[in-house]
Amino acid sequence: LSLHFYILPHSLCLPPYLPPPQQSDMNSFLWTVRREPPHPPSYLFGTIHVPYTRVWDFIPDSSKRAFHRSSNVFFELDLTDPLTISKLTSCQLLPHGENLQTLLPRDLYRRLKRHLDYVKHMMPYWMTADQRGRGLYADYLFNAIAGNWERKRPVWVMLMVNSLTEWDVRSRGTPVLDLFLAQEAERMGKTTGAVERVEEQCHPLNGLNFSQVLFALNQTLLQHEGVRAGSLQGSYTTEDLITHYNCGDLSSIIFNHDTSQLPHFINSTLPAHDRTTAQQIDSYFRQELIYKRNERMARRVSALLQRNPTQTYFFAFGAGNRGLDTGEG
Ligand SMILES: *[C@@H]1O[C@H](CO)[C@@H](O)[C@H](O)[C@H]1NC(C)=O
Ligand SMILES: *[C@@H]1O[C@H](CO)[C@@H](O)[C@H](O)[C@H]1NC(C)=O
Numbered sequence: 001l002s003l004h005f006y007i008l009p010h011s012l013c014l015p016p017y018l019p020p021p022q023q024s025d026m027n028s029f030l031w032t033v034r035r036e037p038p039h040p041p042s043y044l045f046g047t048i049h050v051p052y053t054r055v056w057d058f059i060p061d062s063s064k065r066a067f068h069r070s071s072n073v074f075f076e077l078d079l080t081d082p083l084t085i086s087k088l089t090s091c092q093l094l095p096h097g098e099n100l101q102t103l104l105p106r107d108l109y110r111r112l113k114r115h116l117d118y119v120k121h122m123m124p125y126w127m128t129a130d131q132r133g134r135g136l137y138a139d140y141l142f143n144a145i146a147g148n149w150e151r152k153r154p155v156w157v158m159l160m161v162n163s164l165t166e167w168d169v170r171s172r173g174t175p176v177l178d179l180f181l182a183q184e185a186e187r188m189g190k191t192t193g194a195v196e197r198v199e200e201q202c203h204p205l206n207g208l209n210f211s212q213v214l215f216a217l218n219q220t221l222l223q224h225e226g227v228r229a230g231s232l233q234g235s236y237t238t239e240d241l242i243t244h245y246n247c248g249d250l251s252s253i254i255f256n257h258d259t260s261q262l263p264h265f266i267n268s269t270l271p272a273h274d275r276t277t278a279q280q281i282d283s284y285f286r287q288e289l290i291y292k293r294n295e296r297m298a299r300r301v302s303a304l305l306q307r308n309p310t311q312t313y314f315f316a317f318g319a320g321n322r323g324l325d326t327g328e329g
């Protein structure tokens with residue numbers, strides 16, 4: 001595995017973060033997997049789950065050429081496959097006959113409902129003129145993201161609440177980088193595929209126990225209520241993630257907790273008992289969603305390459321954040 005990885009000169013990594021004029025100054029998250037000649041190389045590319053327009057100009061031509069040369073493009077999940085989307089949706093639902101109103105403690109349910117009513121009310125103000133110009137309506141967008149929330153498992157409602165910030169709403173309607181690559185691959189007649197099954201992404205999240213989920217939902221609501229009340233700054237983690245990605249800062253993307261798109265609850269001011277719960281949830285997520293998945297995906301990549309030595313593959317996987325795609329585009 002050889003690494004094509006350039007760190008931008010530091011001066012280029014200061015606001016306003018314009019793409020560097022020289023290709024050689026651009027970072028890339030592209031690795032080449034060389035194989036015995038005459039077999040062609042394959043590629044591993046780190047993507048990011050944000051609107052592709054925010055990062056596209058920072059991706060160097062060498063990465064784009066590798067994509068064009070590859071006749072097979074593989075993702076974690078194949079998001080262009082309608083079956084993937086419908087499986088993701090149903091995996092997030094409560095068992096038949098259950099709903100959040102009966103499941104959650106009454107106070108937590110009320111706070112959740114109040115928060116979602118607030119989001120629904122704010123949605124038209126958060127949307128941009130550009131989004132409206134493209135025919136995106138606030139009601140439609142709210143329903144697409146949160147429509148069926150009472151039927152969702154609490155852990156997925158917690159992730160949904162996290163993705164209902166002004167920032168995230170404003171960036172809806174533009175495909176995220178991984179989806180954009182999948183659409184391009186389809187358009188160009190490439191073979192697309194996935195190395196994970198929906199259940200493998202979904203079940204670990206459903207595996208947190210009820211008290212952990214209540215804790216996570218409560219903390220998430222507290223954060224968002226704080227933002228609403230103006231006592232807490234909105235979190236700019238996605239914006240930071242984009243900056244790190246565009247600056248080629250791999251270690252921040254992978255290792256810095258602040259840039260992970262998973263919510264983080266560890267807060268030094270939490271009481272000791274709550275801090276323990278936060279740490280347990282955090283290490284559970286790391287174990288299940290990062291380490292175990294990495295190993296499984298590596299085994300599948302290796303098997304594909306060994307079975308098909310004459311084919312060129314382009315594997316596009318999340319660079320650090322494991323984009324927990326909630327399936328609503
Ligand atoms: C949930 O899991 C945590 C950590 O494994 C454990 O300490 C706690 O007792 C569990 N709670 C329930 C209700 O099972
Ligand atoms: C939510 O968290 C706060 C602060 O840690 C705590 O006082 C409250 O009892 C929690 N509520 C629920 C429903 O767990």
Ligand SMILES: *[C@@H]1O[C@H](CO)[C@@H](O)[C@H](O)[C@H]1NC(C)=O
Binds near residue numbers: 223226267268270
């Ligand atoms: C940490 O928790 C305290 C008490 O719940 C809260 O006031 C504070 O804003 C939190 N800090 C962050 C960064 O979430």
